[in-house]
Amino acid sequence: xTDSHFAPLKWRSASVLSVGALxxxxxxxAFAAAAPTKRTTATPIQHVIIxxxxxxxxxxxxxxxxxxxxxxxxxxxxxxxxxEDGTPGPNFANASQSSAIDSNTDGFKLxxxxxxxxxxxxxxxxxxxxxxxxxxIASAKAVENGLPDDYYVYLTTGGTGFSHGDVDTRISxxxxxxxxxxxxTSATHPYDAYDNSPVHRFYQMWQxxxxxxxxxxxxxxxxxxxxxxxxxxxxxxxxxxxxxxxxGFNDTTTKEGSTAMGFYNMLQGDAPYLKFLADHYAMSxxxxxxxxxxxxxxxxxxxxxxxxxxxxxxxxxxxxxxN
Numbered sequence: 001x002t003d004s005h006f007a008p009l010k011w012r013s014a015s016v017l018s019v020g021a022l023x024x025x026x027x028x029x030a031f032a033a034a035a036p037t038k039r040t041t042a043t044p045i046q047h048v049i050i051x052x053x054x055x056x057x058x059x060x061x062x063x064x065x066x067x068x069x070x071x072x073x074x075x076x077x078x079x080x081x082x083x084e085d086g087t088p089g090p091n092f093a094n095a096s097q098s099s100a101i102d103s104n105t106d107g108f109k110l111x112x113x114x115x116x117x118x119x120x121x122x123x124x125x126x127x128x129x130x131x132x133x134x135x136x137i138a139s140a141k142a143v144e145n146g147l148p149d150d151y152y153v154y155l156t157t158g159g160t161g162f163s164h165g166d167v168d169t170r171i172s173x174x175x176x177x178x179x180x181x182x183x184x185t186s187a188t189h190p191y192d193a194y195d196n197s198p199v200h201r202f203y204q205m206w207q208x209x210x211x212x213x214x215x216x217x218x219x220x221x222x223x224x225x226x227x228x229x230x231x232x233x234x235x236x237x238x239x240x241x242x243x244x245x246x247x248g249f250n251d252t253t254t255k256e257g258s259t260a261m262g263f264y265n266m267l268q269g270d271a272p273y274l275k276f277l278a279d280h281y282a283m284s285x286x287x288x289x290x291x292x293x294x295x296x297x298x299x300x301x302x303x304x305x306x307x308x309x310x311x312x313x314x315x316x317x318x319x320x321x322x323n
Contacts, residue, residue: 050302057288061271063181063263068279076181076263086183086265095180097121097261098227100210102235108203111212115227121177122234124184125257126162126170128194158193165255168196177258184262191270198229198260199238202293208232208260209292229260 039046063076064084076082080091100112133155134140140155160168168174170189171182185191199205208231209224216223237254246253264270277283290301300308312318 058284059181059263061264061274062266062278062283064265064267065275065278066267073283077267082181082183082263084267086263086268088178088180092178092180096227097179097230097258098225099231100228102207108207110206111210111215111225112207112228115210115225118179118230121179121182121258121261122230122251123167123257124171124174124177124182124262125164125196125252125255125259126160126166126168127164127196127255127259129159130162130164131159132156154192160194164196165252167252167257171262177261181261181263182258183265185264185268185270191264195262196256196259199233199236199254199256200294201238202297204232204236204239205294206292230258233257233260 059076062073063082064086065073065075066077067073072078076095077084077089079094080089081095082092083089096117098115098117100116101114102109102112134143136156137152140152144152144155160170162168168189170186170193171184172186173182184195208229209226210228211222211224213223215225233256234251234254237256251257266272266275289298291297291307297307300306310318310320
């Protein structure tokens with residue numbers, strides 16, 4: 001999963017302070033709809049459903065989640081970064097973002113110098129389908145199969161109406177965002193609409209976290225400021241693979257903008273299915289991923305509990321394929 005989208009039962013794209021995604025919530029309904037099969041197990045558990053957290057973060061969806069009585073959660077709401085209505089909270093400044101300087105002549109830096117807080121974030125930009133993927137339910141069923149009947153309607157809705165990279169005026173103050181997380185949804189931007197996708201690549205992720213031992217404290221031993229998410233998105237994005245950036249380069253050229261700072265508001269009805277699962281079962285509270293890296297590394301770690309390396313066939317490590 002990389003640039004997919006999900007709505008109530010559809011992929012979405014955007015993230016908050018990280019680049020992780022939630023696996024589609026169709027998995028559980030699919031199991032529930034399957035014909036029952038008698039089998040003997042050592043425990044009452046017969047199925048284990050793995051939901052991969054990748055490319056989107058916990059706060060992307062659960063930013064304003066309020067747990068059931070007797071439980072607690074660490075999210076944007078509990079930290080006072082946002083209010084229940086999605087507006088900036090009393091501790092909003094704790095999530096402020098900065099620009100930095102990373103010169104080509106100096107080489108890549110995990111923690112670039114000269115961080116300067118934004119006065120306003122780079123604009124929120126549109127992404128995803130400009131029009132819905134299918135014109136009607138019959139067309140959707142002709143291509144997709146095995147989905148719950150009430151899902152197909154969401155393949156006929158949600159078009160952005162914008163070209164990829166346009167300022168997404170469906171989002172409140174899209175071109176003049178306060179320096180911190182912002183709510184994506186509104187009366188003009190319903191939950192079943194498609195959104196942009198943040199960068200999710202290895203070196204970009206490390207730089208977005210902005211980690212340095214010099215910044216380590218007792219409360220934050222990692223020394224990660226988490227303050228370069230929009231800056232990396234707008235200056236390199238998914239990258240050019242060594243090619244020169246286009247002339248007239250600006251905050252919209254990579255077509256990502258401040259996508260990583262967007263969140264959905266469960267207290268206003270967003271992500272109802274994921275809220276139901278959290279209320280009735282369990283959640284990976286703020287667990288993002290097993291590896292600070294992209295899709296492949298995390299799938300390998302999930303399946304093997306180890307990182308992959310290249311070998312010469314006899315055991316010793318070898319140079320990985322490149323160029």
